[in-house]
Amino acid sequence: MDAQGSLKWRFDVSTFRLIGRDLITDRITALFELVKNCYDANAQNVNVIFKNVSAGENNAAIIIEDDGFGMSFEDIRDKWMVIGTASKRKEPYTPEPFVRKCVGEKGIGRFAVDKLGDKVTIITKKAGAKEWLNVEIDWTTYYRRQNSEGIILFTDIENQYRFLPCDDYSLSGTKLIISDVREVWSKTDIERFISEVSKIVSPYANLSYPFQVKIKAPSYDIDAVAIRSQNDISIATVSFSLGYDNESRTQDAVFFDEKSNTFMLTPVPLKSFGGIKMTVYYFDEAARKRYRKEFPNNEIDGIKIYRDGIITTPFAESKTKDDEKRDVLGIDKRLWENIFDRVSSREIIGIVEISKKDNPEIIDATNRQDFVDNEEYRELKRFIITQLDAFENFKKFARTQKKKKTQDTLDATGEIIQEFISSVETITKEKPEFKKSFEPVIQQAKKTDRAVKSVIKERKEAEEEFSRKENIYMSIMSLQEYAIHITHAVRTTLNKIRDRVEYFQNFFPNPEEDDLFLEYAREMYDEFMILNRVIDYMLSYSQSNIQPEDINLSITLTEVLAGYSDLLQSSGITLDTSLPQKLELKNTNRQFFRDILQNLMDNSIKAVKNSEIKIIKCTAYAEDDDLVILMSDTGYGIPREKREWVFGLYNTTTEDQGGAGIGLYVVKTRVESLKGAVTVEDSEFGEVGTTIKIVLPFKK
């Protein structure tokens, strides 16, 4: 190797442009790629300096310097100048002791410099080397010569290198000086870059050999540290952390326990996507305000997925408007369903950690904006969203608590006033001479007492009114589900009949197809029978009564179940019932019972649709002061981690069968209106199916 000379690119410019254009869509992503290269080089400190990049300044440059392991002459010649070098694919992890998972897997990050400026100077050195290597690359040479000399190959361009003296041989690192910067970098651009870099490494994977990025832009007085630490997000209201265990093949799932007011973990079998670690912080309104104040550059922006400690998706999104950011995990899509209880990505910061080793089926999409859409990724998304239910229940609980606290304060105020009045009255009894002086005070206190009592009464009435309206709303909602169910059933049936009629119209008669015509005729008859049943079913629903009354449980249950006999028969489902004959419930709501049973039946029918053995079992018995109803089926069951979740509005495990997630919510609200409780239990049928247990007190 000569002390100085030239290096040539070893790929053609069109390849270069193609890769650059396809993979690096904007300047922020380009610069982000270069910072990732620093990470891959085991750097711990990176400085990104923007010099004279604002409008009207001259000699703009962007400098990226790191203390990583640097490059040798051979590295530059054989890797830098060659496209898509596979070194990082052969060695997926960086050298000991860091053993970081390489980020620039495709080996194209360095070509990002072209996106930023026309010239780049690389100054680099490995530890122990006696000189710094300085290579100058000028893209404009290519364009200049092409204009003056006609077609020339990119690979003919020579890039100059030389060696620079060095005092400390132990130093290592790489400095890229990108000059002739093509575009102005505004303050917002740099802030967006900082925001993206801040998410590059999970604070939970950045502990042993921390990666630090400092960003300076004197033009805008920016001097920031970009990487987040765990402390940065300790201002959250509540949080939970989930892990997994490959030995026992279990994954933690979370639910919110109202009794203990804590988040509880429960182990569930490992999912198809493999074990994941997940930490999510929830910020209530006050916490969000604090966060905004402390991290004006950062937003509370939902859940990010890190693979082997490096962010994977959404990949360094550089959208300034929140609305343009994509909702890769689908967290915000659910907001319209229930704006008050759903947790949005503006309220949580989450870190999901996956690894190449344990989650091989979660595959980066080539555009780096999402993962490849496969069943494992879909299940991962579902799992993540299900866990957020714990926060949603926490939110509801916190709201109820707040309401209760207000009520308690009001009650206490009433009591204090009463005590005050009685104390004053005692005094005036003992010392009648004070009576005259105290009279106005007592009158005022009594007036206040009346006002407080009136507020308490109004509040109670308002709550009852709300509850009544909610019940009406739920009745309408469940009707809507029936309507969807029925219209879909009617449509499908009508289409089948129409297709057959049309065939008759077009091709009848044809002696060769007599058997086929007969078959179609029979099928049409069957479809008409289904249509009839659907209409009967709808009519039975319309005959409702919401007045309190005494009901015989056995008769009510039998009535409801009888409505399903045709459907059960045609679907090959066995119904097994065990109901006590003499069980009367006083002053209850017949319609609520019907709603509960109908929704449970609908759920079970959907669940067993694809099962080999189709059994639905309904048992009712008295136990102490309670009525217990068990509804079991041999369907595909409810995963353990979803046992709480399924009772939430719009949460469904039977989406594919047309479930809209209203049924079990209606069951829960109805059961609770009757002062009872509903839970998902281990299936009576063992490994298959579901058992739902309802406990209703006889005395309310």
Place this chain on the structure above:
Amino acid sequence: MSFKVVFIDDNLKKGLKEPFVLSIKKFRPQIDASVFVDPAQGLQYVLDNMNSRMIVFVDYRFDGYGLQGINLLKQIREKTSLLYIVMMSANNLNQITGIDLVEMINQDYIWFFDRNNSTVQDACTLIDKIAVLWDSRFDCVLEQWLIRHQEDKDKVVYSQNNKAYTWGQLLSEVRLQTEVGKDFERIMNQYCIAKFKLEQ
């Protein structure tokens, strides 16, 4: 010229006994029809036969399957933009979720077939319409030609603004309707007309 028409719909009968499919087959005997009830199997068949001329009728909703019509659409489009996809639904367009609708609208060469209000004849008309487009669309012709001449795919054949393009890259430029793609398509069309005129 014969071509494949694939129906992927869980409400259809397996085989060719479904009146909807059978009627189409009777009205258009030249088509080679197949029916798949399981979306995964249907998708596999389509991907395995991508080099054939094919129209794929896909149901929007599959009850009890992980894969939905929209997933099939996306997975087919990841591999080719040549296939024509007809999305069928028993629901109206306004009952399809906004996100799926956007996804569908943004795809090329896709039709929506309303199963409630359309007849077998409508389906046949749609098939005819697609068959005509097939033979006339520039990118379709180019892709079919490249399938037959794989060896030419990486040959540089065109340059513009000092940049060289291979046949394969040009196809992508045409599909993306970039300036280069549009220019190339224009030049080729003009060339063909001129050549045709000369031969007259």
